[in-house]
Amino acid sequence: RKEVEQDPGPFNVPEGATVAFNCTYSNSASQSFFWYRQDCRKEPKLLMSVYSSGNEDGRFTAQLNRASQYISLLIRDSKLSDSATYLCVVNPGEGGGFKTIFGAGTRLFVKA
């Protein structure tokens, strides 16, 4: 089993749609959680950190469920510019040597 698992997609949605991505992680002691966005042939860029209380940034909402070891990202009112690969990223913290672990990514295509 992979340490961080994501549905690879691709998700093909029309503009204005709401789309949700899920991610599960295997290490229950993991400390920090993030969603990164990666455009084709570019570097990953932080989209948002994920907190237990949930957090929202404009059209983006991230949720963390520690009991289920599950992270989600919700994108509302999708834009063409949201087309990218979304990476679920987990940092295990000191117990895991701070080794950041990436999911394989979920591809999103937003169509006009």
Place this chain on the structure above:
Amino acid sequence: EAGVTQFPSHSVIEKGQTVTLRCDPISGHDNLYWYRRVMGKEIKFLLHFVKESKQDESGMPNNRFLAERTGGTYSTLKVQPAELEDSGVYFCASSPYRQPTQETQYFGPGTRLLVL
């Protein structure tokens, strides 16, 4: 503020040759990380520097890979001798604080390495 830079952007070498990748982190960032993405796979951690010290190099594939960060500024990653399976994109990232668990890592554009 300048971001993380990496050089070269692309490298094509033959099996058995040596290649050295360079990463310049954001000025003042103590933490520097190397990652690799091989075709069709997820990004994998290689190693982590805190200033000039290797904090964790458990992700380095084998002893053909050598990373250095003399003076705690830029870092180099040397592959010697290169093998076909070393092909991929090598990313460098940096972050500013002592405790890296909660902080954002800023990624460089990557070096695309192709070993023929």
